[in-house]
Amino acid sequence: MAESGPALHLRSYLQIAWLWIRAAWQYPTSFVLLAVGNGLITALDFVGLWIMFAHLDDLAGFTLPEVALLYGSASLALAVADTAIGSVERIGAYIRTGRLDQMMTKPVPLLVQVCADQFTLRRLGRLTQAAIVFGWACTYVDWTPSRVVVALWMLVSGGLVFFGLFVGFSCVQFWTTDATEFANAFTYGGATVTQYPLTIFPREVLVGLTFVIPVAFVNWYPCLYLLGRSDPTGMPEAFQFASPVAGVLTMAAALLVWRSGVRHYTSTGS
Amino acid sequence: MSLTRSQHEPLIDVRALERTFDVRRRVEGRRRRVRDSVLAVHDLTFTVAAGEMVGYIGPNGAGKSTTIKMLTGILVPTGGQVRVAGLDPSRDRVELARRIGVVFGQRSTLWWDLPLRDSFDLLQKMYRIPPARYRDNLDRFVDLLDLGGQLDTPVRQLSLGQRMRGDITAALLHDPEVLYLDEPTIGLDVVSKGRLREFLRALNDERGTTLLLTTHDLQDIEALCDRVIVIDHGTSVYDGPLAGLHAQGGSSRMLVVDLVDEAPPIEVPGATVRRVEGPRQWLSFPADASAAPVVAAVAASYDVADLSIQEPAIEDVIRELYSRDA
Ligand SMILES: Nc1ncnc2c1ncn2[C@@H]1O[C@H](COP(=O)(O)OP(=O)(O)OP(=O)(O)O)[C@@H](O)[C@H]1O
Ligand SMILES: [Mg+2]
Numbered sequence: 018m019a020e021s022g023p024a025l026h027l028r029s030y031l032q033i034a035w036l037w038i039r040a041a042w043q044y045p046t047s048f049v050l051l052a053v054g055n056g057l058i059t060a061l062d063f064v065g066l067w068i069m070f071a072h073l074d075d076l077a078g079f080t081l082p083e084v085a086l087l088y089g090s091a092s093l094a095l096a097v098a099d100t101a102i103g104s105v106e107r108i109g110a111y112i113r114t115g116r117l118d119q120m121m122t123k124p125v126p127l128l129v130q131v132c133a134d135q136f137t138l139r140r141l142g143r144l145t146q147a148a149i150v151f152g153w154a155c156t157y158v159d160w161t162p163s164r165v166v167v168a169l170w171m172l173v174s175g176g177l178v179f180f181g182l183f184v185g186f187s188c189v190q191f192w193t194t195d196a197t198e199f200a201n202a203f204t205y206g207g208a209t210v211t212q213y214p215l216t217i218f219p220r221e222v223l224v225g226l227t228f229v230i231p232v233a234f235v236n237w238y239p240c241l242y243l244l245g246r247s248d249p250t251g252m253p254e255a256f257q258f259a260s261p262v263a264g265v266l267t268m269a270a271a272l273l274v275w276r277s278g279v280r281h282y283t284s285t286g287s
Numbered sequence: 288m289s290l291t292r293s294q295h296e297p298l299i300d301v302r303a304l305e306r307t308f309d310v311r312r313r314v315e316g317r318r319r320r321v322r323d324s325v326l327a328v329h330d331l332t333f334t335v336a337a338g339e340m341v342g343y344i345g346p347n348g349a350g351k352s353t354t355i356k357m358l359t360g361i362l363v364p365t366g367g368q369v370r371v372a373g374l375d376p377s378r379d380r381v382e383l384a385r386r387i388g389v390v391f392g393q394r395s396t397l398w399w400d401l402p403l404r405d406s407f408d409l410l411q412k413m414y415r416i417p418p419a420r421y422r423d424n425l426d427r428f429v430d431l432l433d434l435g436g437q438l439d440t441p442v443r444q445l446s447l448g449q450r451m452r453g454d455i456t457a458a459l460l461h462d463p464e465v466l467y468l469d470e471p472t473i474g475l476d477v478v479s480k481g482r483l484r485e486f487l488r489a490l491n492d493e494r495g496t497t498l499l500l501t502t503h504d505l506q507d508i509e510a511l512c513d514r515v516i517v518i519d520h521g522t523s524v525y526d527g528p529l530a531g532l533h534a535q536g537g538s539s540r541m542l543v544v545d546l547v548d549e550a551p552p553i554e555v556p557g558a559t560v561r562r563v564e565g566p567r568q569w570l571s572f573p574a575d576a577s578a579a580p581v582v583a584a585v586a587a588s589y590d591v592a593d594l595s596i597q598e599p600a601i602e603d604v605i606r607e608l609y610s611r612d613a
Contacts, residue, residue, distance in 0.1 A: 032412045040401050115394040121361045122396075124384035125413050280363050280377070283308055284356055 029125045033133035041137060048139070056142025063088065063150055066212070077216045082157035083244055084214065089151030090168075090236040091211040094175025096144040098183060101176075102132035103140065105183050106204075109190035109197055118284055128184070128275060164243050170261050171239035177264030178235050182207060185271035191278035207232040216249050223250055234263035297334035298372055298465060298497055299358065304331040305366030306353050327353040328521040331367070337464065340491050340498040342512035342529070344505070346609050350521040351501040352391075355467050358499070359389055372464060385414060388458035392470035395450055396457050397442040403453050404438045407460060414461040421460060428456040431486055448479040455483070459490070465497040466490075472504050484510040505605065519609055538599040538607055539571040542578065544585055545593040555584040566592070574599055 041048050066088065070081045079087070108131060111117040120130045158164065186200035207230050215223050215237045226233040234256070241248055242257040306328040311320040328350040335341050345351055356362040357369055360380030369376055374383045390396075397406045411421045429435050432452040437445055445453060451471065458466060468487075472480045488511060490496050500507060508515055508529060515532065517525040525532060532538075542558060545567050552560040558572040558581045572581050578596055585591060 029413065033409065036398075036401070036405060036409050040398075040405070115391065118356065118361050118391065119394065119396045121380060122359050122384055122387070122389040123410075123413050124381050126381060282362070284362055286308075 026126060026129050030129050030133045033130065034136035037136040038138060051139045052142045055139055056146050059143045059146045077214045079214045082154050085150050086154035086243065087214060087236050087240050088212045089147055089154050090171060090175065090240060091208060092147035093151050094172055094235050095179050095208045096140055096147045097176045098179035100140045100144060102180055102183055104135050105131050105187045106197055106200055108187050112190065113285065115285060127279060158243050159245060167239050167242050171236065174260035174264030175235035178231055178267045181267030181271035182230065185274050188274045188278040191282055203230055211236050220250065231263040231267055234260045298337040299335035300370040301331055301333050303367035304357060304364055304369055305329045306357060306362060307365050326521055330522050333516055333523060333526055335497060335499060337497055338495045339514060340512045342508035342515040343499055343501045343518065344508060344515060345518035349518045351518060352469055355469050358467060359387060385461065386464050388463035388466040390454050390458045390468045390471050392473040395442065395454055397453055399443050400441055402439045402441055406442065406457060410457055410460055416461050424460050428459060432456060447474050451475065465499065468498065468500045470502055472502060472507055487511055517608060524608060532604050533574045533599060538574045538604045540574050540599060541597040542570040542572065542581055543595045543597060544568045544570060544591060547590040547592050550589065553585060553589060555581060557581055
């Protein structure tokens with residue numbers, strides 16, 4: 018076989034995902050309604066921020082376009098990760114219904130199957146909205162070649178961080194089922210937190226968001242560089258370039274937890 | 288290829304296999320649930336050669352499904368060894384998946400909202416089945432299992448029997464060497480069961496596919512399997528031909544005697560009266576003993592109007608076997 022490893026997995030992923038897109042097409046109306054509804058809900062999110070700014074000149078020293086850059090980049094990374102692998106959080110349901118057992122007898126890595134299963138473009142709304150906000154905020158950035166590079170790897174690394182968080186926390190369900198809410202607290206919770214300048218939080222929170230659940234690398238540190246700001250919290254400047262490291266480490270940790278989860282998997286009694 | 292290998296090495300090799308589950312149990316009088324461990328399978332040893340059709344039977348909770356999950360790599364054993372086609376199922380699970388087919392009767396592998404055909408197409412991609420072979424197999428199984436009319440129906444609209452045939456097709460498209468069936472006939476009507484058995488027999492005849500079948504319907508076993516493994520409380524209590532179960536179960540045959548007149552219970556050596564109803568009496572004697580001396584002894588001392596012998600039902604034999612170790 019010419020193809021191997023990641024390329025092959027990606028192809029399997031796309032084939033499964035494509036099947037689900039085709040299936041969704043059989044009900045075009047509900048598909049469009051869901052996507053639009055989803056987009057509207059996320060748009061309201063940002064309108065909330067807008068209203069806040071109508072009464073404030075800045076948020077912890079950040080102007081609206083600057084907050085929009087933070088918000089847009091984090092939302093974009095989250096939306097990409099959520100679209101690509103969001104179904105991993107349903108793993109508890111797969112365990113209970115025996116679907117996971119079925120997947121384990123197929124010659125495609127379990128994680129690929131779990132992530133691609135029931136792939137939906139429903140979150141296209143969120144993705145579009147995030148892209149628009151990010152695009153608008155980008156027009157206020159003073160672009161240099163190195164900032165372009167940092168911006169690109171910020172998006173990729175952000176996706177990896179969320180990928181790692183989604184997968185890692187979903188694995189909790191291998192040990193105790195019904196922990197979806199617990200997992201959400203960290204993934205979506207982490208995403209919500211990054212929509213604001215992290216200076217509004219106490220320093221302990223910032224440390225936690227840097228070293229424990231490294232969502233600060235999704236947007237906060239690289240955006241400081243894009244905006245040409247010195248770090249108001251006095252963290253090392255190197256952090257502004259460390260997003261790829263954070264992304265890769267989070268993902269590697271998540272894959273280890275995943276493997277251990279699969280080996281501890283006990284299936285169901287019937 | 289698989290035939291030459293089978294002479295040297297069994298296709299399935301299970302040695303001292305063990306699996307425990309940690310469970311939390313509510314105990315009266317205690318607020319917190321206590322930890323406990325369930326021994327689902329232990330000290331289980333057997334081998335299956337390529338081309339065999341083996342019935343794997345036992346009462347509810349005996350450990351059948353747990354064994355199949357270890358054979359397919361879904362569960363990691365907590366002790367002992369298991370090899371299938373030379374692979375360690377839990378470690379080489381993805382590689383092994385190409386060579387085995389699995390049907391869990393209670394749970395479908397098909398995608399609920401998609402037409403059967405889409406599920407099959409996706410499986411072709413997952414297993415990377417060459418297109419020509421895929422088309423051949425699909426045509427053949429669809430024809431044999433009479434699924435032609437259902438290919439474009441979403442799975443959720445299929446009847447149980449249709450869905451089961453779909454699941455079996457799905458498990459066979461990639462020409463697996465072994466097919467594990469966990470209660471494949473559960474819920475099917477008599478006609479569907481018969482058709483399914485015929486199909487499985489043909490599959491084994493023509494392609495040499497090895498079958499390991501769990502079921503609570505002993506007719507499945509009688510129709511398909513030359514060999515049965517009986518498992519109870521997680522370990523094998525019998526392994527051999529179906530017929531041999533009689534001796535193992537210590538079962539007995541029944542001699543039904545119609546006397547000319549009512550009489551007190553018959554007394555002859557080698558047989559015991561079990562029941563008396565007017566002139567009719569039921570005498571039991573060991574299944575592996577000859578009926579002739581018993582019949583001769585009865586005929587010599589009593590006025591007999593009629594005689595008949597009842598063979599033990601396999602269900603009774605197995606029930607006996609289960610209850611013995613209970
Ligand atoms: N995931 C699990 N967690 C806890 N206990 C389990 C689990 N799976 C099986 N068991 C226990 O292990 C034992 C064997 O179960 P198993 O499902 O293998 O039985 P079985 O022979 O398939 O029974 P049945 O005929 O009812 O399908 C049972 O006591 C069951 O309660
Ligand atoms: Mg079972």
